[in-house]
Amino acid sequence: MKNITKEFPGVKANDNVNFTLNKGEIRVLLGENGAGKTTLMNILYGLYEPTSGEIYINGEKVEIKNPTVAISHGIGMVHQHFMLVPPFTIAENIILGSEPTRKNGIKLDMKKAIEDVKEISNKYGLAVDPNAKIQDISVGMQQRVEILKALYKGADILILDEPTAVLTPQEIDELAIILKKLTQKGKSVILITHKLKEIMGMSDKVTIIRRGKLIDTVDTDKTTSDELAELMVGRKVNLVVDKKEMKTGDTVLEINKLSAVDQRGVVKVKGISFEVKAGEIFAIAGVDGNGQTELVEVLTGLRKAKGGNVSLNNKDITNTKTKKIIEAGVGHIPEDRHKRGLVLDFSLSENMILGNHYEAPFSKNGLLNYNEINKHAVELIGEFDVRTPNQHVKAKSLSGGNQQKVIIARELYRDPDLLIAAQPTRGLDVGAIEFVHKRIVEQRNKGKAVLLVSLELDEVLALADRIGVIYDGNIVGIVNAKDATEKELGVMMAGGKK
Ligand SMILES: Nc1ncnc2c1ncn2[C@@H]1O[C@H](COP(=O)(O)OP(=O)(O)O)[C@@H](O)[C@H]1O
Ligand SMILES: [Mg+2]
Missing domain, CATH: 3.40.50.300 (P-loop containing nucleotide triphosphate hydrolases)
Structure with a gap:
């Protein structure tokens, strides 16, 4: 992404941002709330048109007018709030919008859908029960379905917006393993977060944005939480709370x-x-x-x-x-x-x-x-x-x-x-x-x-x-x-x- 600027009335959400992602890496996009992370990725996914700037995929300049175009370029996105249909099964949700049809081209081929889902779920080690309904499964499992849905549509670049916000510590560990596996199969991952804690074990590099501007990209294994916090906020952050002795009253x-x-x-x-x-x-x-x-x-x-x-x-x-x-x-x-x-x-x-x-x-x-x-x-x-x-x-x-x-x-x-x-x-x-x-x-x-x-x-x-x-x-x-x-x-x- 080259010189990306996005203006909303009264806010420059992205200010001349340059962002490069390499094949097979897990990149964290780190920044405070409102820094412009989601906006930048929504531009990549074709949800917003940038005010100015250019996007290149595998060296080729592309115009990503809408998510359908993004998907055709192998870009998939899992949003912060899931977009699944609760009474539908996992398989139905995954194929929604790209349903396989029988020979006549009209009838939905549910059998093939379930086979397809099983195949990708095996390939990437994302175990699911295709017949379970979304409303009956855990939040962690729903996220897995969203990831499978993106893979089903052919995503090579997978964007996850604040994926750990809704997960338990155990589910976060599982997600880390899944992402690693995806990159071993040649996928690339962009993980948006504002949490420092889980980044360290999960990513190769961290790109920090602050108030719409790209600040720096650092190697995860060469940085510390304190340094990241400072880059993110723009000043030293006191993670320890100062408290003086107090005498209590009535x-x-x-x-x-x-x-x-x-x-x-x-x-x-x-x-x-x-x-x-x-x-x-x-x-x-x-x-x-x-x-x-x-x-x-x-x-x-x-x-x-x-x-x-x-x-x-x-x-x-x-x-x-x-x-x-x-x-x-x-x-x-x-x-x-x-x-x-x-x-x-x-x-x-x-x-x-x-x-x-x-x-x-x-x-x-x-x-x-x-x-x-x-x-x-x-x-x-x-x-x-x-x-x-x-x-x-x-x-x-x-x-x-x-x-x-x-x-x-x-x-x-x-x-x-x-x-x-x-x-x-x-x-x-x-x-x-x-x-x-x-x-x-x-x-x-x-x-x-x-x-x-x-x-x-x-x-x-x-x-x-x-x-x-x-x-x-x-x-x-x-x-x-x-x-x-x-x-x-x-x-x-x-x-x-x-
Ligand atoms: N659709 C929109 N209309 C107007 N302002 C927006 C819109 N989307 C985001 N913004 C503003 O752009 C800035 C960046 O937002 P966002 O990209 O959501 O930040 P982040 O994902 O880093 O928390 C914020 O000031 C936000 O209020
Ligand atoms: Mg956001």
């Missing part, structure tokens, strides 16, 4: 024998008690699905408690409306930022006043005051370093990291006594993670209480003062973070008592 949140059920009526929170004091970060560690979601929902008024009570600054707030809970001094960074954190079709300005929208200066005599709302947004965009063309764009057009900054800006603007941060860095890149961690620690250092709920043990250990481990709806142990070890926490997370 109890801000007190939870007593709290219980709650999920939407199917299954008891998910089974009589939990703990407290969070001013000036401390109390983290709930645990494997996903052990009651964390329901606990946070009860605390924020999104779900009714079945029993027990919750008090904030010594006032009972059990089963109080969300609006009242916010007014009582609770800020909430929700685990699902699209569903609970933002109104995706609203502008940034509007999103930044949600929950305060009925108050002065944003509202006057029942009417929104857009001058004030915009002014407020411009200030927060600056203070929280939200990367956006302006405050008028819709929340949905921002990258995940920038969306999260909008939520954090809004929640911290209210200066809450208690900040509840649920999976606050899920899906974010290092730069954004560092930012979020700093803000959470700042809140504690100001003498506020923080309840952190995280599936990432690294995050819990880096931020927390005390850690409560949740398992099957119970807090099975509470430990001081200073004395906690990953191993000990891991045992509790699997149900072992402290």
Whole structure:
């Protein structure tokens, strides 16, 4: 790809990028959220037309007007969000769009389709059951189907956009083996990611892009995570969180024998008690699905408690409306930022006043005051370093990291006594993670209480003062973070008592 530039209104997503891929290599395309990785690959796959620049395949200049042309040049792409049809079988999904037909040219030859699928799945060591339905298989298996689909269409260059975001550690290991095998058979792979951790074992070279510009390409075995992080963010990144000693103050949140059920009526929170004091970060560690979601929902008024009570600054707030809970001094960074954190079709300005929208200066005599709302947004965009063309764009057009900054800006603007941060860095890149961690620690250092709920043990250990481990709806142990070890926490997370 030569001198590729792609402009969107207000954003230069790719700025004169030169990118060369060799046969048989696994190349990582690394960059923060919004750096321009997906755009560059969408251009290669014919989804976007570049504003300027040229593409050569095997030395020959090509015009890739659409994905059909890309496929004819042997380029295949597996998108971040899979594009499979859930009620169809694996075989049906793989052949969709290039179905083999019987002699008359009309009837679908399903038998041949299944044979074809078996053949490529054997050839590349990607075992699947062609007759299984997509809706019944794991996410890791669905990704395998997407890869097979690209190979079925004849891909020689396989582009994978953030393939590990949805996988478990075991599935990531399997993917690494699959990719290696593909390159041994002469395929070339481009792997888009913003995660440093898994790159090292998986790739030959890493190309870093930052704010649309190509920064460098380095050999994986001659670099380090620290160096890559710095190239990616453009400055030294502090992967270790600075925390000063704090004396804790009064109890801000007190939870007593709290219980709650999920939407199917299954008891998910089974009589939990703990407290969070001013000036401390109390983290709930645990494997996903052990009651964390329901606990946070009860605390924020999104779900009714079945029993027990919750008090904030010594006032009972059990089963109080969300609006009242916010007014009582609770800020909430929700685990699902699209569903609970933002109104995706609203502008940034509007999103930044949600929950305060009925108050002065944003509202006057029942009417929104857009001058004030915009002014407020411009200030927060600056203070929280939200990367956006302006405050008028819709929340949905921002990258995940920038969306999260909008939520954090809004929640911290209210200066809450208690900040509840649920999976606050899920899906974010290092730069954004560092930012979020700093803000959470700042809140504690100001003498506020923080309840952190995280599936990432690294995050819990880096931020927390005390850690409560949740398992099957119970807090099975509470430990001081200073004395906690990953191993000990891991045992509790699997149900072992402290
Ligand atoms: N279809 C689009 N319209 C407008 N802006 C876009 C579009 N796609 C991407 N962008 C913008 O281009 C920049 C690069 O985005 P993207 O390529 O998705 O980044 P990455 O994949 O590295 O996270 C971002 O600022 C993003 O908001
Ligand atoms: Mg992307």
